[in-house]
Amino acid sequence: MSSIVRAAALFVAHRPVNSTARVFEYSTDIEQEPRDDAQDAPSEREWPTEGHVQVDGIAARYGPDKPEVLHEVSFELKPGQSVGCCGPSGSGKSSISQALLRTLETTRGKITIDGRDIADVPLETLRSRITLIPQGALAVRGRD
Ligand SMILES: Nc1ncnc2c1ncn2[C@@H]1O[C@H](COP(=O)(O)OP(=O)(O)OP(=O)(O)O)[C@@H](O)[C@H]1O
Numbered sequence: 001m002s003s004i005v006r007a008a009a010l011f012v013a014h015r016p017v018n019s020t021a022r023v024f025e026y027s028t029d030i031e032q033e034p035r036d037d038a039q040d041a042p043s044e045r046e047w048p049t050e051g052h053v054q055v056d057g058i059a060a061r062y063g064p065d066k067p068e069v070l071h072e073v074s075f076e077l078k079p080g081q082s083v084g085c086c087g088p089s090g091s092g093k094s095s096i097s098q099a100l101l102r103t104l105e106t107t108r109g110k111i112t113i114d115g116r117d118i119a120d121v122p123l124e125t126l127r128s129r130i131t132l133i134p135q136g137a138l139a140v141r142g143r144d
């Protein structure tokens with residue numbers, strides 16, 4: 001067997017082991033976010049209606065002992081507006097989108113969507129009403 005074919009065979013054979021190790025790592029080694037059982041008030045069930053995003057001076061870090069990765073970021077997205085976010089690798093584009101879903105919690109500043117501070121929105125509501133297509137996009141086929 002040529003060394004390339006042997007390397008390819010080893011790679012295929014190791015893939016299920018790697019996947020299992022990764023599932024194990026994700027389920028045991030990663031700190032879980034606090035549980036959030038909050039419910040939406042009936043008056044807020046239709047939120048958001050316009051899509052007016054206001055970001056005021058937010059800062060964020062990936063952990064208490066990690067460096068700050070967003071520093072005083074402010075911008076406004078008007079309803080219906082299409083906006084591109086450009087910047088060098090590592091400048092914080094993905095971190096901003098994570099802050100919108102609170103998978104990255106802000107340490108300062110405020111984000112409001114249609115006037116509602118997202119810090120007060122139940123996580124299930126927030127994450128089910130905002131769609132985020134990740135950078136490494138994965139399309140899951142629905143039912144035919
Ligand atoms: N999960 C994480 N844990 C710790 N630090 C992180 C994590 N994700 C990103 N960072 C750090 O946050 C900073 C901003 O990264 P971010 O991924 O938001 O940049 P980006 O602009 O989206 O980059 P790219 O163009 O490469 O996607 C970088 O310094 C990065 O190393």
Ligand SMILES: [Mg+2]
Binds near residue numbers: 093094095135
């Ligand atoms: Mg990114």
